[in-house]
Amino acid sequence: MQSKILVILLLVLPLACLPARAAAAEVGSADLIEDAARWDGKTVSFEGEAIGEILPRGDHAWINVSDGENAIGCWVRADQAEKISLYGRYGVRGDTVRLEGVYHRACADHGGDLDLHADTLRVVSRGAEEPVPLSRPLAAAAGVLSGGAILLAVLAIRRYRCYNCE
């Protein structure tokens, strides 16, 4: 009896030590676009900056995530998308997120879109507002040039009126 238990333990223990799921392959957007057939239907891990805004669709949402080369559309649960606080745009660096999910080279559910259906979404680092400081030389140049343009416009209007009077 004891030997039977030992055999069962020896068989089961290694299985228990295995991770719950095979680790998803880390991919970049270029891999997904240029080697689409290879990754189609596979679970992948993709990391990048959330850009633009959340596009809600009921209990799910679209987010677009850019790894610097291309932005990939990611289909996520609405509660997952809520973890993202900042989306990248002018003067704003969006949250960096890591998504794991199934990649589709031409998604049957979404009209053939190349997309990633995310199972998990983790915020790797928070984004931040990055205001662009006003360049003083540029402001000075703008002042001088605008003044010059207004002056010339006044001169041109005067000349035009004189011409019409004649």
Next chain:
Amino acid sequence: MRKNELTGALYPVSYYLGLVAMTLGALQLIPALTSLVYREWNILMVFLCTASIALILGLSMMMLGFSRRREKLSFGVGLSVSAGAWGLGMLLCAIPYRLCGNYLSYLDSCFDVMSGLTTTGLTLVQNMDHLSNGVNMWRHLLTFLGGQGMIVLALTFLAKDAGGAYTMYVGEAKDEKLMPNAVSTSKRIWSISMFYLLIGSVVMSLAAFAAGMRGGRAILHGIWIYMSAWSTGGFGPMSQNVLYYHSALFELVTVVFFVIGSFNFALHHAVLSGNRKELVRNIETVTFTVTLTLTASLTALGLMRAHVYPNVMALFRKGFYQLISGHTTTGFMSIYAKQFYYEWGDIALFAITLAMLFGGSACSTAGGFKGIRTGIIFKTFQAEIRQMLQPDSRRREQRIHHIRDIILTDKAVRSAFVIVTAYIITFSIGTLAGMLAGYPLAMAAFESASATGNVGLSIGITAASMPAFLKVTYIIIMWLARLEFMSVLALIAYGLRKVKRSCSQKYW
């Protein structure tokens, strides 16, 4: 006498070029205002600087030629002014791009301006997803302006007695006379465009709301995408272009607007004046329907053989969208550029390349051969074949219907063949340049067709990293194709004559 003609023309030329520069300067106040509203202070300063530069230059040139502005320009000089205005416009409009920090060089800035003004839509912008609202407004405004015509806008500010108005109008590849003269025709073209701008911006903004966007951003994206669709430009505010919105409705609305935008202004004028039958009788709409059906069938066949899309709906949504976007020379994309090369297969690529070359209608915002020329060539072939089969039969008059029934003259047929041949030569040169830069034939031909047809679909060649000579080649191709060759060739001839004259003066 010839010398006097050339130097004498410089004053009215100066006046008209100044008018264009001033118009472009005034137009920059719109992105400046956008930057002010969104508190993009640096971008506001950039536009104040560049608007002032354009206004100073424009006003100075206008003042120089003001007293002689009513002098008539010869046909060649008028055409040269049109081409020159586009060159000057490119140089002026590229300054804000260069100063905003999203372009790696002035050449890249010039490329994007020419692409915008010619409603091509190829872009070299960096970090597009973080682009300011001011710069985005400028990009889309340029493409909207280019669709209607830079000269057409400048002419709307003129009085009816402007001497060189008509030749400049023709020089911008528009030859339809909707009204008795070029100035009132220009005003009519802009009134049609503004009418559609109002409706289109509202509808596109509603589509953006439906796609999940909110607030001012939905409205801005609605306006920009509308401007781009109507002018068959293809620019978008996000790097994924139309794919960013993940919305079938959004894509459908863009199709409606860019198809309408690709129609002849004379057709719009006729339909808006109550002649709705023209829509189904016009040679250009008939030709468009035939070539679209042909190329759409080829695309579907190619995509089915490549087994790219999992169902008919996906195949239709992706295949038909890229095709009609290419055929109307819009260039909106709902796939990634490199998917064309890696996924689509040769047949679908061939069909889209062909569609991009066919293009939209004459006197519209679209590029390519144009429907009227394709129709005329088809009619001529039809007549020739009939003549071959029945050599004894009497040669019948060939007629086409474009607003009214028109008898096809030899001159019209020759003109159609000459322009289409010029397009094919330009396309071949662009393809060769692409291959010299190291790209395979299919890629080089696709990108060249896109530049030649002023389309904007990309297979992945157009990038800031491409060789400078290829950027210059594409700039020239876009410019030549948009102005339909004649005015640029007239400008070159004008320049050569000046150089020859000054050389002979030196020696003698």
